[in-house]
Amino acid sequence: MKIVFTMQGDGRDGLMDRRFGRAETFLVYNSETDERGLVANSAVDAAMGAGLKAAESIVALGAVALVTGECGVKALHALHRAGVKVYSTDSTTFADALEDLRQGNLREARPA
Amino acid sequence: MRIAVASGKGGTGKTSVAVNLAVIAGRTATLVDCDVEEPNAHIFLKGDVSSTDTVSMSVPAIEENRCTGCRACVEFCGFNALISFGGPPLFFPDLCHGCGGCRLVCPAGAIVEVARPLGEVRRIDAGRCTLVEGCLEVGVSSPVPVIKAAKAAADGDFVIYDAPPGTSCPLVATLRGADYVLLVTEPTPFGLSDLRLTVEVLRQMNMEFGVVINRSMRSESLIHDYCHHEAIEVLGEIPEDRRIAEAYAAGRLIVEALPGYRPLFRSILEACLERVTA
Amino acid sequence: MKELVVLSGKGGTGKTSLTACFASLAQPAVLADCDVDAANLHLVLVPEAERRETFHAGREAHVRSEACRGCGRCAAACRFDAMSLDGPSDSAMVDPLACEGCGVCVFVCPADAIDFSERMAGSVMTSRTRCGAMAHARLNPGADNSGKLVSWVRQQARRLSEELGCPLVLIDGPPGLACPTMAALTGCSHALVVIEPTMSGLHDLDRILALTRHFEVPTSVCVNKWDIDAEKSAIIERRIRATGGHFAGRVRYDRGVTQAQMRARTAVEEGAASAGDIRSVWGAVAERLAIDTVDG
Ligand code: SF4
Ligand code: SF4
Numbered sequence: 001m002k003i004v005f006t007m008q009g010d011g012r013d014g015l016m017d018r019r020f021g022r023a024e025t026f027l028v029y030n031s032e033t034d035e036r037g038l039v040a041n042s043a044v045d046a047a048m049g050a051g052l053k054a055a056e057s058i059v060a061l062g063a064v065a066l067v068t069g070e071c072g073v074k075a076l077h078a079l080h081r082a083g084v085k086v087y088s089t090d091s092t093t094f095a096d097a098l099e100d101l102r103q104g105n106l107r108e109a110r111p112a
Numbered sequence: 113m114r115i116a117v118a119s120g121k122g123g124t125g126k127t128s129v130a131v132n133l134a135v136i137a138g139r140t141a142t143l144v145d146c147d148v149e150e151p152n153a154h155i156f157l158k159g160d161v162s163s164t165d166t167v168s169m170s171v172p173a174i175e176e177n178r179c180t181g182c183r184a185c186v187e188f189c190g191f192n193a194l195i196s197f198g199g200p201p202l203f204f205p206d207l208c209h210g211c212g213g214c215r216l217v218c219p220a221g222a223i224v225e226v227a228r229p230l231g232e233v234r235r236i237d238a239g240r241c242t243l244v245e246g247c248l249e250v251g252v253s254s255p256v257p258v259i260k261a262a263k264a265a266a267d268g269d270f271v272i273y274d275a276p277p278g279t280s281c282p283l284v285a286t287l288r289g290a291d292y293v294l295l296v297t298e299p300t301p302f303g304l305s306d307l308r309l310t311v312e313v314l315r316q317m318n319m320e321f322g323v324v325i326n327r328s329m330r331s332e333s334l335i336h337d338y339c340h341h342e343a344i345e346v347l348g349e350i351p352e353d354r355r356i357a358e359a360y361a362a363g364r365l366i367v368e369a370l371p372g373y374r375p376l377f378r379s380i381l382e383a384c385l386e387r388v389t390a
Numbered sequence: 391m392k393e394l395v396v397l398s399g400k401g402g403t404g405k406t407s408l409t410a411c412f413a414s415l416a417q418p419a420v421l422a423d424c425d426v427d428a429a430n431l432h433l434v435l436v437p438e439a440e441r442r443e444t445f446h447a448g449r450e451a452h453v454r455s456e457a458c459r460g461c462g463r464c465a466a467a468c469r470f471d472a473m474s475l476d477g478p479s480d481s482a483m484v485d486p487l488a489c490e491g492c493g494v495c496v497f498v499c500p501a502d503a504i505d506f507s508e509r510m511a512g513s514v515m516t517s518r519t520r521c522g523a524m525a526h527a528r529l530n531p532g533a534d535n536s537g538k539l540v541s542w543v544r545q546q547a548r549r550l551s552e553e554l555g556c557p558l559v560l561i562d563g564p565p566g567l568a569c570p571t572m573a574a575l576t577g578c579s580h581a582l583v584v585i586e587p588t589m590s591g592l593h594d595l596d597r598i599l600a601l602t603r604h605f606e607v608p609t610s611v612c613v614n615k616w617d618i619d620a621e622k623s624a625i626i627e628r629r630i631r632a633t634g635g636h637f638a639g640r641v642r643y644d645r646g647v648t649q650a651q652m653r654a655r656t657a658v659e660e661g662a663a664s665a666g667d668i669r670s671v672w673g674a675v676a677e678r679l680a681i682d683t684v685d686g
Contacts, residue, residue: 018577022541047447047538048569049192049207056186059197070577070605074204082197121428122401122565149566150400152590190449190493211469211492253568256470277401277565278427280534284487300648302406302430309428312531316487334652352645354618361588361619 001031003101004058005094006068011038014094018069021050027094028061051075058084067097067106077111086110115384116290118275118283119297120306125326125350126296128360129380130274131156132367133294134241136377141241142268146286147276148231148246148258155363159238167246167261168227169210169254176200178222185214185223206253231258233265242268256285263289279313287314291388293321294347294380299332307335311342320387322347324380345387348380391551392579392679393544393559395607399594401428401565404614405584407647409562410434411658411668413521416676419558421519422547423526424574426512426535431562436654437517437524445527447511447536449491455481457503464495464504487532511539516546523550535564537573544574558679567601575602580679581609582638587622595626599635609635610678612671616640636678639671 006023008015017023021043028037039061043053051072058066058079065085079086087106091097100106117130127145131153134143145153172185172194179200186194186201193207194214205228215223230252236243246262248255259282263273273290276282287293293314297307307323314321321344325335328349339346350356350366350373359369367374396412398405410431413421423431451472453464458481465473465482472488473495475481481503482495496506512529525546527539547559561578564570575581581602585591595611602609611630616623623640630637646662658665 019541022538022545045538046192047536049204050537052192052195052204052207056195056197072576074206078195078197078202078204081202121430124402149568150590150594152593155589188493188497190491209490209492211490211494212467213492213494213497216467216494216497278535279529279531280427281487281490281532284532301433301651301654302428305430305433306428309531313487316531332652354643357615357618357643361586361622363589 001065002061002063003029003031003065003067004061004063005029005097007038007094016069016089016092016094016097020066020068020071020075021046021052021054023068026057026061028063029098049074052078055079055082067101071109073111076109080111113269113385113388114271114273114290115388116273116275116287116293118287118293118295118310119277120279120310121302122277124296124298124303125360127153127274128366129294129296129324129326129350130272132365132377133381134272135365135367136374136381137241137270137272139241140268141270141272142266143241143243143272143274144262144266145243145245145274146259146262146282147274148248148255148262148282149276151245151247153243153274154236154245156365157236157238157241157243159236159243161234162237163235165233165261165265166229167231167233167258168229169257170212170225171205171208171210171228172203172214172223173226174200174203175222175224178220180220180222182219184217184219188213188217209254210257230254233258233262235265255282259285279309283313284317287317287319290319292384293319294384295321295323296326297323297335298327299325299329299335301334304334304338307338311344322383322387325349327352347383348376350376391548391557391559393561393577394580394582394675394679395561395563395574395578396582396584397563397571397575397598398565398584399598400590403584403586403591404641404647406430406562407434407651407657408584408614408641408668409560410656412672413560414656414658415669415672416558416560417521418554418556419522419560420547420551420554420556421522421524422543422559422561423524424540424543424570425562425564426527426529426539426543426570427564429526429528431524432526434651434654434656435519435521435524437515437519437526439515439517441516443514444510445512445514445539445542446508447533447538448509449493449506450486450489450509451484451491451493451495452505452507453482453484454503454505455479457501458482459501459503461500463498463500467494467498469494509533514539514542514546516550522556523554525550535570537569540564540570540573567597571601572605575605575607578607580675581607582675583609583611584614585611585626586615587613587619587626592622592626595629608678610638610675611635612638613640615643617643638674639667641667641671
């Protein structure tokens with residue numbers, strides 16, 4: 001299963017970006033093979049609706065879940081419709097966030 | 113005759129100048145509150161609402177049984193109001209500008225247009241003058257159609273537009289069609305900086321305009337120097353007076369709470385009229 | 391690193407003057423001027439730009455007059471009245487102030503005569519000031535502040551704070567409650583709302599508090615020019631305390647603030663009459679900021 005994490009910069013430092021739509025990089029983690037890939041987020045430059053554009057990419061990447069700091073209401077709604085689970089985390093690193101996800105410590109965000 | 117009262121930022125006393133001028137102009141005047149995101153002229157001009165009209169915009173609705181999921185509409189929409197996960201797109205009205213492009217490009221004829229309410233235009237009989245107020249619904253991000261509708265609802269011979277703050281689309285939409293613009297500013301570096309930006313927009317639009325200095329201090333020549341240099345006329349100065357701030361805080365008109373100021377507002381109004389007829 | 395955003399309902403409540411004072415009290419802080427429509431922080435802090443880039447937002451139509459046949463389809467299709475054929479030439483003309491950049495004209499033009507390029511919206515800068523590093527922007531007239539621009543300014547400020555090892559980013563937020571304000575607020579450690587004791591101030595307060603609650607940002611409120619209406623100031627203070635909010639204090643009406651502005655200095659630097667009030671508000675907010683970290 002593919003899970004996407006939102007990362008700062010080009011993602012190589014392993015630092016999470018709290019933002020979803022305007023995070024520069026998505027880290028795509030494959031939970032079966034433990035593989036990780038980095039993908040640039042093309043929505044960063046949208047004047048408006050960055051979160052929605054990013055949601056589209058998440059689904060196009062074939063992810064089943066997203067781990068990020070905060071996800072706007074519109075994007076949350078869209079991801080919910082697409083069957084992607086959204087988890088919010090306060091962790092600053094990918095490693096911590098992944099560990100929390102494995103332990104079941106992350107809160108699932110749902111549209112109101 | 114249409115006069116717009118504008119200022120670069122909020123808090124310069126623009127609304128205060130607009131309502132006081134409208135009251136001085138009298139019963140036949142109409143004030144249009146074009147600050148539809150935060151209309152507050154009604155705080156000063158109370159009265160009964162005589163009519164309310166809904167303002168709406170055409171937005172797309174997707175007929176899912178006709179949609180082939182081709183994404184043509186999604187690719188077209190530059191505002192990211194449509195997104196698709198493969199099937200029929202999802203529509204996010206907050207982001208839609210109502211351009212109608214998605215319907216034009218859809219090869220399957222799967223998009224129709226429906227009306228989305230954006231806000232209201234209310235007519236208020238305030239006794240001393242008429243108030244037309246545009247009010248944007250909370251959560252709606254397109255003020256321009258509501259501004260246009262509010263302006264269209266003002267039918268009197270003498271109309272004052274209370275413009276929204278800022279220098280972007282809402283201001284431009286308000287100023288269009290005005291015969292004269294009164295810029296309200298403060299004699300501070302902040303005030304001057306915002307005034308400059310607004311003047312740039314007005315010049316780009318080829319509008320006639322003049323300046324009113326609010327909270328004016330005799331000792332301060334900042335705005336005068338700028339206006340002199342730019343050949344902009346100063347039509348009046350409202351002095352720094354704590355009683356004015358207090359009247360404003362209490363929701364009272366200056367010309368009623370402090371009648372000594374009536375001649376000042378009358379002279380500003382007359383100066384505007386002269387410039388328009390000249 | 392913590393981010394404090396200073397907000398107000400309407401503009402003109404003294405938000406920027408207070409932010410500038412906090413900048414001189416909080417050193418070292420990195421400053422982010424996200425009030426891009428009425429960017430005024432630079433007038434007090436006088437930044438020296440070190441880096442400058444152009445900023446693009448959205449798109450804009452341009453008619454290539456030599457290719458235009460003057461058929462008028464663009465003008466008929468444009469819902470923003472931005473295209474006209476009554477100019478001096480025979481070709482269609484775009485009014486750049488009315489064009490919203492939707493691209494309908496580009497689609498309907500049978501002669502392919504309309505270019506659809508990125509719109510130059512202004513420039514974005516990082517600078518040095520006497521109170522710390524600063525990220526800010528300048529918009530072209532008629533251009534809109536946007537979530538994208540605010541996010542950019544914040545991101546630059548965060549980068550500066552990491553480079554300089556500076557623990558606090560101080561954000562001068564945009565007025566109103568729209569997209570730019572949300573972009574300035576989201577993910578902040580704390581918000582300070584500056585409100586005036588007026589009818590419209592009271593009206594704005596509830597709306598802005600609803601927004602900070604929605605974004606789950608802990609919020610303090612201070613009243614500026616409290617003595618203009620002592621009664622309303624008391625109402626605001628009571629209302630904040632009754633709802634369990636944090637009331638950070640009152641700042642008096644002080645013409646010294648404007649006088650300081652004239653000299654491109656902050657009221658605190660000039661020792662204006664309200665300087666003590668401002669210090670005590672800052673003290674209360676700084677204390678909250680520290681508490682928030684322990685909790686978070
Ligand atoms: S009407 Fe225009 S702005 Fe609205 S969804 Fe369609 S293409 Fe996008
Ligand atoms: S253009 Fe028409 S058919 Fe294609 S995805 Fe959009 S609504 Fe569906």
